[in-house]
Amino acid sequence: MQQSLKTIFPNFSNELIATIEENGSLQDFKAGTILMRTGQYIKNTVLIIKGKIKIYREGEDGGEFLMYYLQPGQACAISMICTAKSEKSQIMAKVVEDVTVMMIPLQLMDKWMMEHRSWYEFVIETYRSRFEEVLEVVDNIAFRSMDERLEFYLKRHSDACGCSEVNLSHQEIATELNTSREVVSRLLKKMEQRGLVKLNRNQIELLNFNH
Amino acid sequence: MQQSLKTIFPNFSNELIATIEENGSLQDFKAGTILMRTGQYIKNTVLIIKGKIKIYREGEDGGEFLMYYLQPGQACAISMICTAKSEKSQIMAKVVEDVTVMMIPLQLMDKWMMEHRSWYEFVIETYRSRFEEVLEVVDNIAFRSMDERLEFYLKRHSDACGCSEVNLSHQEIATELNTSREVVSRLLKKMEQRGLVKLNRNQIELLNFNH
DNA sequence: TTAGGTCTGTGATAAATGTTACTGTAGAAT
DNA sequence: ATTCTACAGTAACATTTATCACAGACCTAA
Numbered sequence: 001m002q003q004s005l006k007t008i009f010p011n012f013s014n015e016l017i018a019t020i021e022e023n024g025s026l027q028d029f030k031a032g033t034i035l036m037r038t039g040q041y042i043k044n045t046v047l048i049i050k051g052k053i054k055i056y057r058e059g060e061d062g063g064e065f066l067m068y069y070l071q072p073g074q075a076c077a078i079s080m081i082c083t084a085k086s087e088k089s090q091i092m093a094k095v096v097e098d099v100t101v102m103m104i105p106l107q108l109m110d111k112w113m114m115e116h117r118s119w120y121e122f123v124i125e126t127y128r129s130r131f132e133e134v135l136e137v138v139d140n141i142a143f144r145s146m147d148e149r150l151e152f153y154l155k156r157h158s159d160a161c162g163c164s165e166v167n168l169s170h171q172e173i174a175t176e177l178n179t180s181r182e183v184v185s186r187l188l189k190k191m192e193q194r195g196l197v198k199l200n201r202n203q204i205e206l207l208n209f210n211h
Numbered sequence: 212m213q214q215s216l217k218t219i220f221p222n223f224s225n226e227l228i229a230t231i232e233e234n235g236s237l238q239d240f241k242a243g244t245i246l247m248r249t250g251q252y253i254k255n256t257v258l259i260i261k262g263k264i265k266i267y268r269e270g271e272d273g274g275e276f277l278m279y280y281l282q283p284g285q286a287c288a289i290s291m292i293c294t295a296k297s298e299k300s301q302i303m304a305k306v307v308e309d310v311t312v313m314m315i316p317l318q319l320m321d322k323w324m325m326e327h328r329s330w331y332e333f334v335i336e337t338y339r340s341r342f343e344e345v346l347e348v349v350d351n352i353a354f355r356s357m358d359e360r361l362e363f364y365l366k367r368h369s370d371a372c373g374c375s376e377v378n379l380s381h382q383e384i385a386t387e388l389n390t391s392r393e394v395v396s397r398l399l400k401k402m403e404q405r406g407l408v409k410l411n412r413n414q415i416e417l418l419n420f421n422h
Numbered sequence: 423t424t425a426g427g428t429c430t431g432t433g434a435t436a437a438a439t440g441t442t443a444c445t446g447t448a449g450a451a452t
Numbered sequence: 453a454t455t456c457t458a459c460a461g462t463a464a465c466a467t468t469t470a471t472c473a474c475a476g477a478c479c480t481a482a
Contacts, residue, residue: 057346059354067349081339090346114325127338128292134345135268135301138278141352142389143270146439169459178353180440185460201448201459357469380429391470396430412429412478 005102008049008073009122016116020047024102029095036079036093044103046076051099052160056092059178066153066176067091068133069160077130080109080123097161146179147187153177154197158206166204216313219260219284220333227327231258235313246304246312247290253300255314257287262310263371267303270389277364277387278302279344280371288341291320291334308372357390358398364388365408369417377415 005017012020026049029035036042038058053070055078070076070093078091112119140149153173157166166173174184188204191197198205216228223231237260240246247253249269264281266289281287281304289302323330351360364384368377377384385395399415402408409416 057349057353059350061354063354065349065353077342081335081342087339090343113331120324124292127342128298131288131292131338131342131345132301134342134349138268138276138345138348138352139270141349142268142276143272143274171459181460182441182462183439186439186462189461199460382429392430393432393471394469397432400431410430 005049009047011118011122013116013118016112016118019108019112019116020102020104023108024104027101027103029099029101031095031098033095034092035095035101036076036089036091038089038092040089042079042087042089042106044105045079045109046093047102047104048072048074049100049102051095051101052097053099054094054096054176056094056176057090058092063178064092064175065178067137068130069096069156071160075122075126077126080126146177146183147190149177150184150187151191151196154204154206155209158209164206164209166206167202168204169202216260220258222329222333224327224329227323227329230319230323230327231313231315234319235315238312238314240306240310240312242306242309244306246306247287247300247302249300249303251300253290253298253317255316256290256320257304258313258315259283259285259287260311260313262306262312263308264310265305265307265387267305267387268301269303274389275303275386276389278348279341280307280367282371286333286337288337291337357388357394358401360388361395361398362402362407365415365417366420369420375417375420377417378413379415380413 005020006012006014009017024047029051031051035046035053048070050072053076055067055070055076056064057067058064076093078089081087109123113123114120140152144152150173153176154166157168158164170184170188171181174181177184188197188199192199196206196208198207216231217223217225220228235258240262242262246257246264259281261283264287266278266281266287267275268278269275287304289300292298320334324334325331351363355363361384364387365377368379369375381395381399382392385392388395399408399410403410407417407419409418
């Protein structure tokens with residue numbers, strides 16, 4: 001286990017890894033599990049060991065707007081930010097591929113900041129990269145039209161899963177972009193005509209996404 | 212001066228305040244100054260002592276999308292996040308009301324995190340509140356239509372300036388919402404008919420904004 | 423006063439997106 | 453095989469937003 005933690009978080013010092021193993025608790029969750037809901041109080045910082053998580057912003061009307069993915073070696077920035085004051089979560093986290101996570105009680109998160117340089121740097125880097133990712137999300141919805149956003153969405157999905165097939169229904173995609181299924185269907189059809197994708201049932205093959 | 216810094220940043224310890232005064236440099240900028248451009252390297256962390264700054268996300272086509280305001284007692288989260296690694300700025304900062312800022316060299320920002328508990332807490336709280344603010348921006352553009360976004364924009368402006376007059380042209384508002392002047396004019400006209408505002412040249416009076 | 427600029431209002435039109443309604447197809451369940 | 457359901461395609465239409473065109477109001481500078 002020590003070996004694998006070190007592999008996933010190569011920048012952590014050995015003492016930090018030992019401390020994490022001593023104090024953290026390893027937990028598994030199945031795909032589909034909601035790890036965190038908007039408005040819930042946060043009690044742990046979450047490190048992703050294995051699997052994938054999607055982070056959503058929820059609208060009042062029940063929309064689930066996709067913000068970004070969390071992958072092994074990453075951590076939930078919101079959980080880090082909020083733990084300090086045990087604030088409510090501003091986002092919703094859903095497991096999309098069976099995960100193993102390391103749960104770290106909030107008091108330790110704060111304590112380690114002072115004791116472990118590598119933890120401090122990890123936290124700062126997590127803040128930075130998540131902030132940038134959210135800024136990119138703002139770019140997309142503020143400056144781009146739906147067809148560009150759809151392309152970006154598909155590209156990001158393929159980056160995250162490391163494959164060129166998207167196994168999602170048009171409805172699921174529409175929900176995560178906060179638009180309607182018909183719009184997604186139409187735009188995908190146009191992309192197929194442009195030779196960018198091949199459409200099958202419950203699957204979209206990405207063809208020329210070598211941006 | 213010590214007195215006034217303590218007033219603006221009440222949570223800072225006395226030692227921290229003394230250290231800031233010793234190492235920081237106080238600078239004034241006129242309204243209209245661009246304090247930071249997208250892509251510039253960041254060399255300082257910026258604390259706002261007096262005045263107001265607007266933070267924008269710039270689009271490739273020259274759009275200037277308003278993210279949030281910075282006010283006395285606050286700091287630029289981006290400058291804090293980026294200084295650690297001397298990264299490029301992802302945003303543009305414009306002075307909208309003559310400011311006095313305290314510039315803090317990036318090495319100190321990092322050093323103080325370990326030495327001053329009140330600085331550490333301030334930085335974490337800055338991250339948290341800015342992150343939340345950006346999430347609210349995402350909400351607006353992802354879930355709301357232009358008329359709601361315009362109302363929110365006006366409300367935020369009046370909150371920031373503490374008055375109920377918005378001295379901006381329709382064109383300026385349109386730019387910051389990334390829409391066109393005509394749309395803003397029309398929506399404002401409708402709001403006037405609903406009794407929410409009174410329209411004058413270069414000025415919008417907010418009437419029933421007691422949300 | 424006149425000329426030129428900026429700001430605002432508004433109609434006409436275009437384009438993008440959202441909504442409704444209906445169809446057919448594939449696969450699962452019976 | 454039949455039925456049921458989720459999924460996908462698409463036409464028709466509504467709404468929202470963007471663009472183009474133009475006119476009048478106001479301000480400033482000559």
